[in-house]
Amino acid sequence: MSNVANASTVTTVAAPKPQLVIDKVFKRFGDGPGAVVAVDQVSFDVRPGEFVAVIGPSGCGKSTLFNIIGGLLDDYSGDVLCEGDRVAGPHPAIGMVFQEESTFPWRNVLDNVAFPLELRGVGKAERLERAHHFIDLVGLGGFEKRMPSELSGGMRQRVSIARTLVSQPHILLMDEPFAALDEQTRLLLGDKITQIQQDLKQTTLLITHNLTEAVQLSDRIVVMTYRPGRVKRTVSIDLPRPRTSDVVSSAAFGKYVAEIWADLREEASRGMADAEGRTRGAAPRG
Amino acid sequence: MAATKPVGARAPLATTSWGRTGRVSARSTNVIRVCFVLGAAIIWESLSRSGLLFRDVVPSLVAIVASMGKLLVNPAFYANLQVTAWEVAASLAIGGVAGIVVGIVLGSNKFLARAYEPYVYYLAPTPRIIFFPVMIMWFGVGIASKIALGALSCFFTIALSTAAGMRGIDKVLIRVGRTFRATPWQMATKIYLPAMSAPVLNGVRLGFGTAVITALLAETKLSNQGLGFMVMQIYARFDMPTLYGLLAIVFLIAGLGNLLLGKIAGGART
Amino acid sequence: MARAASPLMTRGLPIAVGAASVIGVFGLLEALLRLGVVNRYIVPLPSDVLLSLERIIVEENVLARMRETAYEVVMSGLFTILVGVPIGAALYRWRPLRRALEDWVAALAAAPLVLAFPLFLVMFGRSSTTVIVMSVITGLAPMILKTTEGFVATRPVLINVGKSLKMTDSQMFWKILFPSALPLIFTGIRLSWTFVLISVVGIEFLINLGGLGQLINDLAERYDLPGTYAAICFVILVSVVFFVALERLETWLQPSR
Numbered sequence: 001m002s003n004v005a006n007a008s009t010v011t012t013v014a015a016p017k018p019q020l021v022i023d024k025v026f027k028r029f030g031d032g033p034g035a036v037v038a039v040d041q042v043s044f045d046v047r048p049g050e051f052v053a054v055i056g057p058s059g060c061g062k063s064t065l066f067n068i069i070g071g072l073l074d075d076y077s078g079d080v081l082c083e084g085d086r087v088a089g090p091h092p093a094i095g096m097v098f099q100e101e102s103t104f105p106w107r108n109v110l111d112n113v114a115f116p117l118e119l120r121g122v123g124k125a126e127r128l129e130r131a132h133h134f135i136d137l138v139g140l141g142g143f144e145k146r147m148p149s150e151l152s153g154g155m156r157q158r159v160s161i162a163r164t165l166v167s168q169p170h171i172l173l174m175d176e177p178f179a180a181l182d183e184q185t186r187l188l189l190g191d192k193i194t195q196i197q198q199d200l201k202q203t204t205l206l207i208t209h210n211l212t213e214a215v216q217l218s219d220r221i222v223v224m225t226y227r228p229g230r231v232k233r234t235v236s237i238d239l240p241r242p243r244t245s246d247v248v249s250s251a252a253f254g255k256y257v258a259e260i261w262a263d264l265r266e267e268a269s270r271g272m273a274d275a276e277g278r279t280r281g282a283a284p285r286g
Numbered sequence: 287m288a289a290t291k292p293v294g295a296r297a298p299l300a301t302t303s304w305g306r307t308g309r310v311s312a313r314s315t316n317v318i319r320v321c322f323v324l325g326a327a328i329i330w331e332s333l334s335r336s337g338l339l340f341r342d343v344v345p346s347l348v349a350i351v352a353s354m355g356k357l358l359v360n361p362a363f364y365a366n367l368q369v370t371a372w373e374v375a376a377s378l379a380i381g382g383v384a385g386i387v388v389g390i391v392l393g394s395n396k397f398l399a400r401a402y403e404p405y406v407y408y409l410a411p412t413p414r415i416i417f418f419p420v421m422i423m424w425f426g427v428g429i430a431s432k433i434a435l436g437a438l439s440c441f442f443t444i445a446l447s448t449a450a451g452m453r454g455i456d457k458v459l460i461r462v463g464r465t466f467r468a469t470p471w472q473m474a475t476k477i478y479l480p481a482m483s484a485p486v487l488n489g490v491r492l493g494f495g496t497a498v499i500t501a502l503l504a505e506t507k508l509s510n511q512g513l514g515f516m517v518m519q520i521y522a523r524f525d526m527p528t529l530y531g532l533l534a535i536v537f538l539i540a541g542l543g544n545l546l547l548g549k550i551a552g553g554a555r556t
Numbered sequence: 557m558a559r560a561a562s563p564l565m566t567r568g569l570p571i572a573v574g575a576a577s578v579i580g581v582f583g584l585l586e587a588l589l590r591l592g593v594v595n596r597y598i599v600p601l602p603s604d605v606l607l608s609l610e611r612i613i614v615e616e617n618v619l620a621r622m623r624e625t626a627y628e629v630v631m632s633g634l635f636t637i638l639v640g641v642p643i644g645a646a647l648y649r650w651r652p653l654r655r656a657l658e659d660w661v662a663a664l665a666a667a668p669l670v671l672a673f674p675l676f677l678v679m680f681g682r683s684s685t686t687v688i689v690m691s692v693i694t695g696l697a698p699m700i701l702k703t704t705e706g707f708v709a710t711r712p713v714l715i716n717v718g719k720s721l722k723m724t725d726s727q728m729f730w731k732i733l734f735p736s737a738l739p740l741i742f743t744g745i746r747l748s749w750t751f752v753l754i755s756v757v758g759i760e761f762l763i764n765l766g767g768l769g770q771l772i773n774d775l776a777e778r779y780d781l782p783g784t785y786a787a788i789c790f791v792i793l794v795s796v797v798f799f800v801a802l803e804r805l806e807t808w809l810q811p812s813r
Contacts, residue, residue, distance in 0.1 A: 105736075116721055314655075322657065402574050408796045411754065413769075423781075499671070503762060506671070514671065518674065526678065
């Protein structure tokens with residue numbers, strides 16, 4: 001267990017200036033009595049090279065937060081600071097991976113991954129070479145000429161991740177990238193992500209509702225409350241790195257999961273009660 | 287972190303104006319419609335007054351509206367309308383019944399569908415008007431040949447959509463009927479009919495469109511009555527305002543008929 | 557029917573039965589005509605029609621007529637695409653415009669527009685131009701509607717990918733929206749070209765001009781019974797082949813997805 005101690009000292013010693021700062025971010029949808037506060041005074045930060053997960057039950061405003069940080073929702077109050085710039089519109093330093101399947105069905109794997117470079121006018125030889133590199137990185141070497149329709153869901157999501165990584169974003173922002181996948185694929189893809197993150201020293205912010213996934217991958221976890229979405233608490237995960245999916249069977253892992261679940265359960269049951277209440281409130285009509 | 291420099295603060299969302307999802311108010315929709323109609327009318331009228339084209343080709347809107355007024359008080363218009371309406375109704379009745387029967391047969395029997403549906407499917411999008419000479423030989427130059435041609439035209443559409451509607455019935459509904467030991471008659475009236483009425487009526491609506499076109503075109507080719515015949519009469523006189531006026535009225539009537547059948551089909555869906 | 561049958565039984569047999577019954581019907585007709593049950597002056601012998609097929613192809617200049625009809629179809633079809641796709645894109649681009657006008661375009665698709673052909677006769681005389689203009693108008697509405705539908709069907713997440721990559725308007729259009737709408741645009745092309753063929757042949761027949769439509773008119777006016785029937789069969793055959801070709805082309809052009 002000396003590894004654990006080692007890893008924790010590393011993270012505590014190296015506390016450089018945050019790369020991404022979320023500062024009192026607030027977002028409300030609608031006006032008047034029907035208004036819903038999706039995100040309420042959320043603050044946390046992500047340091048260079050760090051892997052942070054935001055976890056919370058459905059309806060905690062995770063996706064809203066993702067859209068705000070990604071610059072897809074630009075009327076919010078508070079500040080999202082990416083390397084010192086207030087985010088208003090997609091920031092070039094942030095690369096996004098979406099929850100839904102987002103490969104272009106009319107492009108093969110290679111052209112999908114090379115797409116951002118094509119937009120930037122990178123020459124053909126160079127962009128194909130760089131695309132190849134990231135395709136290998138996500139473990140899809142040999143599938144370059146395949147169309148997305150010929151790939152499994154997990155492979156397609158890896159194509160999306162490679163497409164985001166190819167433009168070498170300073171911060172990788174992912175919204176439940178594995179939500180549509182089965183548990184085994186999810187664990188194995190988690191390994192891939194951990195490995196990539198370690199190889200590239202990639203600063204990553206993952207939005208998720210999956211507890212094991214969050215503990216498996218993160219250095220720190222931000223737990224959100226159910227509506228309005230606030231930060232309930234932040235947990236540092238001092239599990240050894242390099243990590244693999246084997247970590248899920250360790251005692252330390254179980255301890256973290258149990259600890260965070262205690263917080264999360266309260267929020268999730270509040271969400272469930274709320275949903276049931278709304279269903280009852282809507283009187284059945286004939 | 288007070289020192290904030292908004293990066294591309296306006297630019298990003300402003301440049302990507304595709305895929306917006308905001309609401310469009312009913313008022314702005316109506317404003318656009320009014321502007322569109324007014325704009326078209328102004329362009330038309332100025333084109334007409336400019337004399338750039340022959341005055342006959344683009345007659346003044348005033349003249350067109352006046353001619354529509356005259357048509358609407360002209361007994362000959364109503365006589366011709368009646369003939370065409372009768373032709374369309376008769377062809378829709380004949381073609382419709384034949385189409386629904388054939389559609390039900392094809393829709394309920396896989397073997398027969400595989401054997402004969404390709405013929406219906408591939409003959410559906412062919413020009414029907416060319417059968418007109420044959421129809422004249424068989425049924426004479428009167429309205430019978432137009433009815434026959436109209437029936438032939440709408441048959442295919444109605445048969446295909448009935449067959450598709452029959453196959454589209456949720457299999458669970460049929461199983462439910464079976465488990466309740468419904469008689470064949472009960473199956474037909476309580477399950478098949480309600481579940482199929484929407485696609486069948488939609489087929490009838492489409493068939494109505496083809497029957498109208500076919501009857502009118504046949505009348506323009508060879509007849510001595512009907513709205514198509516009237517169009518050719520007016521054309522022969524080179525009376526452009528009246529030609530525009532009559533066409534507008536015919537499109538309007540056909541549109542209303544289509545709308546009405548669409549409403550019936552839509553009502554059947556819920 | 558046959559439950560545990562081989563593919564040949566489930567696929568081949570019905571097709572054979574279908575073809576056999578078509579041949580059977582013509583055979584029966586032939587017999588009835590030869591027996592004098594059906595009037596030979598109204599319905600010609602199917603065998604005569606079959607024989608006339610060769611005659612009209614050789615004697616009636618069918619190749620030249622087909623070329624003329626093909627020219628009109630291709631011209632009208634190209635114009636439908638050139639005009640319809642931009643209008644469809646514009647209706648997608650400006651949502652209020654779509655809300656206001658989409659129903660009207662749909663109404664236009666259902667209106668008996670071909671009846672307006674005498675108008676164009678006045679403008680352009682009995683010429684190919686009349687046929688083409690009328691056919692473009694006939695084929696336009698489905699082209700516009702399917703194009704708009706294609707753009708609307710673009711998955712929002714792909715648009716978000718574009719936004720996150722800070723794509724410009726034109727990049728967004730050419731690299732995401734247009735390729736995504738393409739399959740339905742192809743469907744629109746198939747539908748509108750089908751309408752165009754029907755309209756071209758129909759107007760040729762009605763105004764007695766040019767290609768295949770006129771062939772039928774000519775033979776009918778000469779009271780060449782087997783010839784008329786043969787010409788009709790020939791035109792139907794051509795349009796079925798055209799229709800099948802369009803369908804094949806549509807599936808072949810679909811990017812694999």
